[in-house]
Amino acid sequence: MSKAKETRLFKTVIFGVVIYVLLVALFYFLFGNQLKYRGIDSSIQMVASTTPVGEILKGSSIKQSFLVEENAIDGFSLKFATYNRHNTGTVTVQLIDEAKRNILFEKKLDVSYLKDNSEVALHLDKPVEDVSEKVLSLYIFSETGTEGNAVTLWYNNQEKRKNQSLYINNKLVDGVLSFSVSEKRVVSFSTNYFLGTGIIGLLIILYGINLFIKQRTGKHSFGLNLSNALIKYKFLLRQLVLRDFKTKYKRSFLGVLWSFLNPILTMIVQYIVFSTIFKSNIENFMVYLLIGIVLFNFFLESINMGLMSIVDNSSLITKVYIPKYIFPVSRVLSSTINLMISLIPVLIVVLITHTHITWALLLLPFSIVCTVVFCIGISLILSSAMVFFRDTQFLWNVVSMLWMYCTPIFYPESIIPEKLLVILKMNPMYHFIRFSRTAIMEGVSPEPKAYLLCAIAAVVPLIIGVIIFKKTQDKFVLNI
């Protein structure tokens, strides 16, 4: 018996370590490059435009040289003007390293797509590195421009900037072109990453060995108790989750389809309200809205169910011995099934709105797991509070409404005044939603700090919940 247990533990630990190593490697392979660059504030900003440089004709050229402070750039933008007419042809924009005289980036723009007085942002697929303290220049010319059928660029003829000079048709002129450069700082991400993950991996292995020794000597250990309880009550937990899930829509006509329809319908209503009545200029508003709705609805539903879990199951608790934490946990997990179903409409809307789908979608499970863990923690706290004070449910109704307005679900986070930003940062749901939005809508991995914040926002409430629940659970029988 104990031999079988030992091999099982051994297998679990080995399996855990292998999975961990695979995840670490996969993450680095997919997102290592994105996380190498850190955004900074010292980029070159655009000057106010005062004068156009004149039509960019065939044979004419505009060159703006500048000095880069940081060690990488990943994009720049220019301000075009079209003389308020429709032009045809192309304009070529080059990024040139002045010292080596080589072209770092080149793009041919179709003039007919340019809008009057618009900033055109050009994004480098792969950031150019090693440009620190180097003079670069933007070189703009046209192969097709004729008089009356050409565009122009804005510049400011008053502005003087150090280390920047503007040449129009190879002649140095006073002023600065209206342009901006997005600079990035290359950090030694991979060293930090492998150091951090290596330490965590080592801790996992050490903990595994610790469990192994404790099992052999039969000592008390939290990890062992937890895994034994999981094995013992796995079946019960599954049955309870299935029951909650099955009975939720049992007598409704559309059944499970409601998990699917609910977020879509909410989204449509809110989309209409906030895109017509209250104008909001969030990019890709539908996806933005839907991610917020789905995650926040899950939060509300699981807490509402978890809150009542102990009181609802009072008849069971006073008659059979079952670990009591199983009730809030099973309620949250059955809501998680609903959440999974609600993710299908998210995916559909992502496809419909032509949101660029990248590997970053694989990061979504991280924020979802964090949200689930967070909800379990809050459910543990509130369900035990509910036993002693039945007011909890009414109080929660108010708090949850307030919480919803504190979370940027249908409004952009930019409208929050700076002094209230602290409240936003304290809101765990904000971090989970923001993480998911970055992964889905921007298609990139959020910055490393976001991972840490999500993990903290999930684990701290769980620990508090476990402590409170453990302290009060023996008194449940006497109070329900």
Add this chain to the structure above:
Amino acid sequence: MIKVNNVSVTFKITHDQIKSIKEYVIAMFKRNIKYEEFVALNSVCFEVRKGEVVGIIGRNGAGKSTLLKVISGILKPTKGEVHVQGNIVPMLELGSGFDPDLTGRENIFLNGSILGYSEDFLKSKYEEIVDFSELGKFIDVPIRNYSSGMLMRLAFSIAAMVNPEILIVDEILAVGDESFQEKSKSRMLEMMSGGTTVLFVSHSLEQIREMCDRVVWLDHGGVKMIGNTQEVCDAYKL
């Protein structure tokens, strides 16, 4: 084996139970959160050896049910401790956790898991449970459509399908119509006689005399007498 070591349970009874924060705060300010202590069990000590059938007798309110709850782990004793070796199946209440919207089949698995049966065990005993309950084709009907007799038959069939190491029985349960009552009674007697450790609470001295090796007599939360079935029953009767 069950070892009950000096177990006491006291309930704090407030005269009007405070269930809301407002009431609590008001009561706190008035300083009249008065508790009255009610001693349900008072230093109870006894041991049940493996394979023994022990009866518990006593008047209403003597603490029999509280004692069973403490032994089966539902209630934590205020003082003292209980050691139990082996898995307990309490037959205190039938059909706990039945969900009216689920079918009989689904409820067998739900209720079975609540009673602590394993999945493999339930699967292997499933046919037996259905046969015993005599529900036939009704097993796939949501149990809200069952008659109360059918419900009790199903509940009993699930509860009676185990061979536990320790069985806790609060009265012999006879449910359903006459023939099913016969059947359920004989099934329970069979379970209690097969070498299992049994704790048996009953008001029927006849059954106690018939089944038990030893008897514990509880009175006002304390053990009044413990020993040979014959002696204790005779003393209790007086």
